[in-house]
Amino acid sequence: MSVEATLPIGPYHPALKEPEFFKLFLDGEKVVDVAIRLGYTHRGIEYLAERKTYNEIPFLVERICGICSNVHPMCFCQAVEEAWGLQVPDRARYIRTIIGELERIHSHLLWAGVAAHIIGYDTLFMHFWKHREPVCELFEVLTGNRQNYAMNCIGGVRRDIDPTKHKALILQTLSQIRPSLLRLEKAVTEDPVVRARIENVGVLSKDQARKLCVVGPVARASGLAIDVRKDEPYAAYKEVGVDVKVLTEGDVLSRMLVRLLEALESIEIVKRGLDAIPPGPIRLEPKEIVPGDGIGKVEAPRGEDIHYVRSNGTDIPERVKIRAPSYMNVPSIAPQIIGSSLADASLIIAAVDPCFCCTERIALVNVKTNRESSVDFESLAQSWRRKSKHS
Amino acid sequence: MKTAKLRIIAEVLRSLASRAYTLKYPRVASPAPQGFRGKLEYDIEKCTGCAACVQNCPAAALKSISNGDRRTIEVWYGKCIYCGRCEEVCPERAITLTTAYSLVTGRKEEIKSSVQLEINRCLRCGKPVATARQIDKVRLQVKDLVLPEDYDAYLSSLCFDCRKTVQAGLLLAGRI
Amino acid sequence: MQGGSRRLKIFDWSRRKSPWAFHLNTGSCNNCDIEIVDVLTPRFDVERFGILLQGSPRHADVLLVTGPVTRQVLPRLKRVYEQVPKPNVVVAVGTCATSTGCYEGSYNIVGPVDRVIPVDVFVPGCPPRPQAIIDGVVAALEKFKVERSD
Numbered sequence: 001m002s003v004e005a006t007l008p009i010g011p012y013h014p015a016l017k018e019p020e021f022f023k024l025f026l027d028g029e030k031v032v033d034v035a036i037r038l039g040y041t042h043r044g045i046e047y048l049a050e051r052k053t054y055n056e057i058p059f060l061v062e063r064i065c066g067i068c069s070n071v072h073p074m075c076f077c078q079a080v081e082e083a084w085g086l087q088v089p090d091r092a093r094y095i096r097t098i099i100g101e102l103e104r105i106h107s108h109l110l111w112a113g114v115a116a117h118i119i120g121y122d123t124l125f126m127h128f129w130k131h132r133e134p135v136c137e138l139f140e141v142l143t144g145n146r147q148n149y150a151m152n153c154i155g156g157v158r159r160d161i162d163p164t165k166h167k168a169l170i171l172q173t174l175s176q177i178r179p180s181l182l183r184l185e186k187a188v189t190e191d192p193v194v195r196a197r198i199e200n201v202g203v204l205s206k207d208q209a210r211k212l213c214v215v216g217p218v219a220r221a222s223g224l225a226i227d228v229r230k231d232e233p234y235a236a237y238k239e240v241g242v243d244v245k246v247l248t249e250g251d252v253l254s255r256m257l258v259r260l261l262e263a264l265e266s267i268e269i270v271k272r273g274l275d276a277i278p279p280g281p282i283r284l285e286p287k288e289i290v291p292g293d294g295i296g297k298v299e300a301p302r303g304e305d306i307h308y309v310r311s312n313g314t315d316i317p318e319r320v321k322i323r324a325p326s327y328m329n330v331p332s333i334a335p336q337i338i339g340s341s342l343a344d345a346s347l348i349i350a351a352v353d354p355c356f357c358c359t360e361r362i363a364l365v366n367v368k369t370n371r372e373s374s375v376d377f378e379s380l381a382q383s384w385r386r387k388s389k390h391s
Numbered sequence: 392m393k394t395a396k397l398r399i400i401a402e403v404l405r406s407l408a409s410r411a412y413t414l415k416y417p418r419v420a421s422p423a424p425q426g427f428r429g430k431l432e433y434d435i436e437k438c439t440g441c442a443a444c445v446q447n448c449p450a451a452a453l454k455s456i457s458n459g460d461r462r463t464i465e466v467w468y469g470k471c472i473y474c475g476r477c478e479e480v481c482p483e484r485a486i487t488l489t490t491a492y493s494l495v496t497g498r499k500e501e502i503k504s505s506v507q508l509e510i511n512r513c514l515r516c517g518k519p520v521a522t523a524r525q526i527d528k529v530r531l532q533v534k535d536l537v538l539p540e541d542y543d544a545y546l547s548s549l550c551f552d553c554r555k556t557v558q559a560g561l562l563l564a565g566r567i
Numbered sequence: 568m569q570g571g572s573r574r575l576k577i578f579d580w581s582r583r584k585s586p587w588a589f590h591l592n593t594g595s596c597n598n599c600d601i602e603i604v605d606v607l608t609p610r611f612d613v614e615r616f617g618i619l620l621q622g623s624p625r626h627a628d629v630l631l632v633t634g635p636v637t638r639q640v641l642p643r644l645k646r647v648y649e650q651v652p653k654p655n656v657v658v659a660v661g662t663c664a665t666s667t668g669c670y671e672g673s674y675n676i677v678g679p680v681d682r683v684i685p686v687d688v689f690v691p692g693c694p695p696r697p698q699a700i701i702d703g704v705v706a707a708l709e710k711f712k713v714e715r716s717d
Contacts (some may be wrong), residue, residue, distance in 0.1 A: 011640070011643055012591065012592075012624075012643070012647065013622075017592065017597065017600045017601075017604065018592050018597060018600070019592055019593075019594070019639075019640060019643070039639050040594060040637060040639045040640050041592075041594040041595070041596075041634070041637060042594070042637060042639070042675050043594060043635065043637060043670050043673055043675060043676060044670070044673035044674050044675045044676070045673075047673060047674060048669075048670065048672065048673055051672065052449065055447065055476070056447070056448075056449035056476070057449075059449040059450075059472060059474045059476065059669065060449055060669050063472070063596045063598075063668070063669060063670075063693070064596060065596055065597060066595075066596045066597035066598030066599075066600070066601055066694065067597060067601065069596075069598065110601065123399060123403070124399070126608060126609055127399075127402060127406075129604075129605065129608035129609070130406075130412060130608060130609040130610065133412075133605075133608070133609075133610045136605075140423070140424055140427060141424045141425075141426065144426050144427050144428035144475065144488075145427070145428050145473065145693075145694075146602070146694070146696065147598045147601065147602070147694050148472075148473075148474075148598060148693055148694065150428070150474050150475060158475075158479070159426075180402075183398060183401075183402060184402070186395070186398055187395055187398045187399050187402070190394055190395040190398070191395035191396070191399075192395070194395075355597070357594075357595070357596050357597050380674065381674035384638075384674045384675070385674065406609075412609050412610060413609055413610060413611070413612045413615070414610060414611060414698075416611065416698050416701060417698070417701060417702065417705065421698050423696065449669050450662070450668050450669040450671070451671060467666070468691050469662065469665040469666045469689060469691045470662065470665070470666040470667075470668060470671075471662065471691070471693075472662055472668055472669055472693040473662075473692065473693050474693075492692065492695070492696045492698065492699050493696075493698065493699045493702045494690075494691045494692065494699070495688060495689070495690050495699060495702045495703045495706050496688070496689055496691075497687060497688055497689070497706070497710075499665050499666065499681070499689045499691075502689075502691065
C-alpha cells in the first residue's frame with residue numbers, strides 16, 4: 001500500500017473540542033496508518049499535587065477533566081482513605097453513588113450528542129443536549145455548580161441530599177428524561193441512515209480489545225464484561241447492584257447502544273440508591289495522617305480510573321499517580337482507523353469517547369536509544385524553565 | 392425507515408407543542424438557585440483577620456497583606472475557582488458564597504474585593520501583634536478558662552517575646 | 568468620505584448583529600468548552616442572536632479562548648490569532664484563561680491568555696454559567712462600537 005497523502009486532523013478542528021493531533025496517512029480515500037500526538041493539554045497535575053495539601057488536592061484533580069469531574073476527586077479520596085484506614089460513613093457512600101451515576105447520565109448524553117453532530121445529524125445533537133440540561137440544572141441545585149460538583153472530600157461528602165427537597169426533584173428530573181431517552185434510543189437504532197453511518201464502522205474485535213487493554217464502554221461493546229462497579233465494588237455499589245451491559249459487535253453502533261443502555265441503567269441505580277439511603281453523618285474528620293499507600297479505583301463514564309497516593313505522614317502527599325481511562329482507549333483508535341475510509345475518521349476518533357485532558361501524562365523517551373528514563377519532578381521543572389528562558 | 396423518521400418528527404412536534412424550552416436571557420433575568428457557589432462576600436462585622444481562608448485556598452485567590460497597622464484580606468475573583476473551601480474553614484462564618492455569577496469585565500485587576508482590619512501593636516515594644524479582633528476573641532476565651540484574679544489584661548496586649556520577659560520578671564520577683 | 572463611512576457603519580452593524588465565533592481550547596479541562604457548546608443548544612440558543620460557531624478562524628469575529636495556555640499550544644495560539652481578520656474581539660472564558668486558576672506554578676503553563684494575545688473581555692467562573700458567557704459576548708460586541716468611533 002503506498003502512502004499518497006497525509007492529512008492532519010487537529011490540533012484545532014471543527015469536530016474536536018480539545019486540541020489533539022492525528023496524522024492520517026492515506027492511500028486515496030483509505031487510511032493506511034495513523035500517528036497520534038497528544039500533549040496540548042498537559043498541565044502538570046501530578047507535579048502540582050505534590051505541592052498542595054491533602055484538602056486542596058480534590059479541587060485540583062476535579063479540574064483534570066470537566067466531564068469526569070466527579071470521578072477524579074472520588075478516586076483520590078478513596079485512595080487516601082485506603083492509605084489512612086478511614087471508614088467513610090454509609091450515607092456518604094450512597095451519596096457518592098448517586099452523584100456518580102447522575103454524572104454518568106450527563107456524560108453519555110453529551111457524547112451521544114457529539115457523535116450525532118459528527119455524523120451530520122444535528123437535530124439529534126440538539127435533542128440529546130436538550131434532555132441533558134435538566135440533569136445539569138439538577139446538579140446546580142444539589143451541588144452548587146453545573147459541572148464542578150466539589151462534593152467529595154476526604155472522609156465523605158460535603159453536602160447532603162435533603163430528603164424533603166432534593167429527593168423529589170431528583171425523581172422528577174429522572175422521570176422527565178427517561179421517556180425521552182427511550183425515544184431517542186429508538187430513533188438511533190431504527191434509523192437505517194444512522195445505522196449505515198455507524199454500523200460496522202471502527203470495529204474492534206474482542207481479541208484486539210483484550211490485547212490493547214481497553215476499558216469502559218469500548219471494552220463492553222467488544223464483548224469484555226469488565227466493570228469496576230461489579231468486579232471491585234466501591235461506594236455503595238455492593239448494596240445497590242449494577243446490571244452490566246455487554247454487546248459483542250465492537251462497532252460504533254454497539255458503543256452508542258452500550259452508553260445509552262448504561263444511562264438508562266444509571267437512572268434505575270439512582271432510584272434504588274435514593275430508596276435505600278440510610279440516615280446518618282455525611283463526613284468523618286480524619287484524626288491522623290498515616291504513612292502508607294492507597295489505590296482508588298472508580299468506573300468513570302469512560303472506563304476504569306485509577307489513582308495511587310503515597311503518604312509519608314506529612315500533610316502533603318509524597319506521590320500522586322493518576323491513570324485515566326482514556327489513556328488505555330486512545331491507542332485503540334489505531335487498529336480501528338487503519339483500513340477505514342477518510343469520511344469515518346473523525347467518527348472513529350470520537351467513538352472511543354476520548355477525554356484528552358484526562359490522558360495527559362508525561363514520559364521521557366530518548367529518541368536515539370528508544371529508552372525511557374525517569375526523573376523527579378523538580379529537576380524536570382527546573383530544566384524546562386531554563387529552556388523557556390533561552391527559547 | 393419511516394418509523395424512525397416519524398419518531399424524530401414526533402419528537403420535534405412534541406417540542407413545538409410544549410412550552411418554549413429556551414430561556415429568554417438576557418431579556419429576562421435568570422437567577423442562580425439557592426446554594427449556588429458564586430461570588431464570595433465577606434461580612435466585615437464577623438471577620439477577625441485570622442487568614443484561615445488564605446491558607447486553605449486551592450487556587451491562591453486570597454491574599455493577606457499586613458503592613459504595620461493594617462491587615463488587608465483581598466480576594467481576586469479572576470483567580471477564584473468557586474469551590475467554597477474558604478466558606479468551610481472560616482471559624483467566624485464570615486464568608487458566604489452568594490448566587491452572583493456574572494463577573495464579566497474588561498479589566499481583570501478590577502474584580503477584587505477586600506476587607507481591612509486594624510492591627511494592634513504591643514504596648515511594651517510597639518511591634519505589630521495581631522488584629523484587634525483576634526486579640527479580643529482570644530481574650531474572651533482565656534477569661535473563661537482562668538480565675539478572675541489570674542487574668543491580666545496588660546499581659547494579653549503584649550507580643551509573645553514581651554509577655555515571656557514580663558512573666559519571667561514576675562516569677563523572679565515572686566509575684567507569681 | 569461619506570460613502571466610505573456609511574459602508575463601514577453597515578459592516579460594524581452586521582458584526583454586532585451576527586457575530587461568528589471561533590472557539591479555541593488552550594489546554595483547559597473542557598468544562599468551559601462544554602458550557603460554550605451548551606450556549607448553542609436549545610436551552611440558551613444564542614443562534615437567535617446570530618452567533619454561529621465556525622470551523623475556521625478566518626470566518627470569525629469573536630474569538631472565545633479557554634484554558635491556561637500550555638507550552639505546546641503557545642505557537643498555535645499566536646498563529647490562530649494572526650489568522651482571525653481584524654477587527655475582532657477576544658473573550659477569555661473561565662478562570663484559567665483569566666489567571667491560570669489553580670494551575671499556577673506548573674512547569675507547562677505559560678498563560679494566562681492575555682500574556683500572549685490582547686484580550687477584550689474576561690468571563691471568570693469555574694466554569695462560568697452559560698448566562699455569564701452570553702453576558703461576556705454581549706459586552707465584547709459593545710467593543711465593536713467603541714473601536715469604530717475613534
